[in-house]
Amino acid sequence: MNRKISRLRALLWLPIALASTCVAAQTVTTAPPAGRLLASNCFQCHGFNGKSSIGFERLAGESSNEIYKELREMRTKSRPDIMDMHARGYSDAQIRLIADYLSKQR
Amino acid sequence: MNRRDFFRLASMAGAGVSAAGLSGLVRAATPAQLGTVPTNTGISGRVVVIGGGMAGATVAKYLRLWGGTGVAVTLVERETTYASNILSNLVLNGQRTMTSLQFGYSNLATRYGIRLVKGDVTAIDSVGHSVSLADGSKLPYDRLVVAPGIDFDTIPGLETAAAQAKVPHAWKAGPQTTILRNQLVAMKPGGVFVMTIPAKPYRCPPGPYERACVVADWLKKNRAGSKVIVLDANPGITAEPLAFANAFNVVHKGVIDYRPGAVINSIDASTMTLNTNFGNLQANVINAIPAHRAGKVIIDNGLANVGGRWAGVDVLTYQSTAAPGIHVIGDAAATTQPKAGHIANQEAKICADAIVRLLAGRSPDPSPITNSACYSPITSDTASWLTAVFAYDPVSGSMLPVPGASGEATARSQDNYKEMFKWFNTLMEDSFA
Numbered sequence: 329m330n331r332k333i334s335r336l337r338a339l340l341w342l343p344i345a346l347a348s349t350c351v352a353a354q355t356v357t358t359a360p361p362a363g364r365l366l367a368s369n370c371f372q373c374h375g376f377n378g379k380s381s382i383g384f385e386r387l388a389g390e391s392s393n394e395i396y397k398e399l400r401e402m403r404t405k406s407r408p409d410i411m412d413m414h415a416r417g418y419s420d421a422q423i424r425l426i427a428d429y430l431s432k433q434r
Numbered sequence: 435m436n437r438r439d440f441f442r443l444a445s446m447a448g449a450g451v452s453a454a455g456l457s458g459l460v461r462a463a464t465p466a467q468l469g470t471v472p473t474n475t476g477i478s479g480r481v482v483v484i485g486g487g488m489a490g491a492t493v494a495k496y497l498r499l500w501g502g503t504g505v506a507v508t509l510v511e512r513e514t515t516y517a518s519n520i521l522s523n524l525v526l527n528g529q530r531t532m533t534s535l536q537f538g539y540s541n542l543a544t545r546y547g548i549r550l551v552k553g554d555v556t557a558i559d560s561v562g563h564s565v566s567l568a569d570g571s572k573l574p575y576d577r578l579v580v581a582p583g584i585d586f587d588t589i590p591g592l593e594t595a596a597a598q599a600k601v602p603h604a605w606k607a608g609p610q611t612t613i614l615r616n617q618l619v620a621m622k623p624g625g626v627f628v629m630t631i632p633a634k635p636y637r638c639p640p641g642p643y644e645r646a647c648v649v650a651d652w653l654k655k656n657r658a659g660s661k662v663i664v665l666d667a668n669p670g671i672t673a674e675p676l677a678f679a680n681a682f683n684v685v686h687k688g689v690i691d692y693r694p695g696a697v698i699n700s701i702d703a704s705t706m707t708l709n710t711n712f713g714n715l716q717a718n719v720i721n722a723i724p725a726h727r728a729g730k731v732i733i734d735n736g737l738a739n740v741g742g743r744w745a746g747v748d749v750l751t752y753q754s755t756a757a758p759g760i761h762v763i764g765d766a767a768a769t770t771q772p773k774a775g776h777i778a779n780q781e782a783k784i785c786a787d788a789i790v791r792l793l794a795g796r797s798p799d800p801s802p803i804t805n806s807a808c809y810s811p812i813t814s815d816t817a818s819w820l821t822a823v824f825a826y827d828p829v830s831g832s833m834l835p836v837p838g839a840s841g842e843a844t845a846r847s848q849d850n851y852k853e854m855f856k857w858f859n860t861l862m863e864d865s866f867a
Binding site for chain 1: 463464466467468469475476477496499500776779780783784787790791794796799802803804805807819821822823824825836838839840841843844853856857859860861863864
């Protein structure tokens with residue numbers, strides 16, 4: 329009898345426990361956008377999210393393919409300027425992530 | 435001065451300074467271009483940042499931009515404005531004023547909702563997770579970021595404040611930069627300017643060589659027959675070897691006397707004499723840059739676990755290897771990356787991203803990349819540049835230069851000199867605007 333009651337009590341707690349798990353699950357956040365941290369390497373010269381207004385080219389909202397192509401071309405220049413040299417620091421996959429992220433910024 | 439006064443001063447300084455400090459801008463970025471703090475990320479936590487330099491300002495800003503309004507960020511700084519070390523060599527040749535290198539904190543408060551606290555940190559309680567300030571107040575935190583920059587060793591003979599004012603390092607932009615500028619202007623033709631460079635690691639690897647060039651260029655045009663003797667504790671030029679070898683041997687030939695492998699035993703400020711392994715040298719101006727160590731708050735709080743001078747960190751998060759919950763970024767951290775403002779800004783973003791992920795119960799990005807870039811004036815209208823990209827190496831657990839992605843300009847140019855100001859303005863905007 330006593331054991332039954334305590335089992336019932338335990339069952340009574342179950343929904344509460346489940347509910348709190350659900351609350352915890354609700355606060356689980358969406359993952360940071362892919363490419364954001366990589367692309368932040370551009371922000372020092374091209375502005376936050378590539379929205380430069382005072383410095384080097386604006387990158388936000390440019391076509392992803394265009395950014396990708398340009399960065400890849402820079403890597404093969406024989407007398408590299410500062411950006412041609414910098415572009416050599418990223419793999420094709422990383423350049424793709426950066427280009428995709430910047431192209432989505434408005 | 436109480437905290438409320440500081441806020442008022444900070445906003446006043448910010449208003450005046452953004453106009454002066456970013457005077458080279460064609461037009462300022464709009465708030466939409468600068469980004470806004472999101473409200474519904476679901477991430478929450480309290481982060482305290484100690485130090486409002488390049489690293490501290492940037493981490494505070496990006497914690498809000500990426501973490502949202504639930505991440506409460508408090509920035510503790512003892513000064514009312516930040517004086518940029520970058521471009522401060524151009525104060526020496528009169529091309530920039532110190533005022534034009536000041537950046538206020540009011541943008542961080544008004545645009546991003548960062549709480550500013552002016553004060554001195556007296557202790558960090560890494561167990562109780564709080565920071566104590568000199569006014570007796572305590573700031574509790576879930577994550578602490580420490581970004582105090584560097585402090586200097588004392589060169590024998592320069593123990594007093596008077597001696598240090600007579601023989602300035604001018605390696606933290608500020609009053610000493612103005613002192614050195616005035617000393618340079620007071621030189622007579624045929625004078626001797628001696629500068630000393632400490633052993634690595636020191637702040638801004640190309641910076642001392644750049645200074646030698648800027649000073650030599652100014653002396654040539656304004657104080658004929660003067661010399662710049664560069665006493666370098668390192669075995670050779672530590673950054674941009676092509677640009678500076680060319681500058682020393684060709685562009686400023688006969689003016690710069692570069693001597694690697696230098697040992698400074700002592701400096702006598704009253705007789706303006708350096709006792710060195712090259713013998714005694716007499717100078718009209720001595721610019722002695724002492725060896726560096728991490729800022730005092732790192733040493734005092736048991737975070738200097740690398741050679742007793744620098745803070746060891748895990749470069750995936752910049753979390754201290756001495757105390758959990760504490761992150762160290764910028765010049766105070768012991769990493770394989772250079773100690774410089776541009777890369778401190780990027781370390782700050784890696785750290786902000788990691789903290790936001792950790793607060794959300796996620797793992798840090800497993801493969802971060804950082805970059806270092808800078809322009810170095812060689813004359814009053816030409817500059818060279820330097821860049822490097824670093825990627826996380828899981829085997830060594832460190833940031834290693836990406837092969838083939840580091841290098842310097844093949845030649846100095848006027849275009850580089852102009853680009854230098856664009857770079858400076860955007861970098862400062864990314865950190866302070």
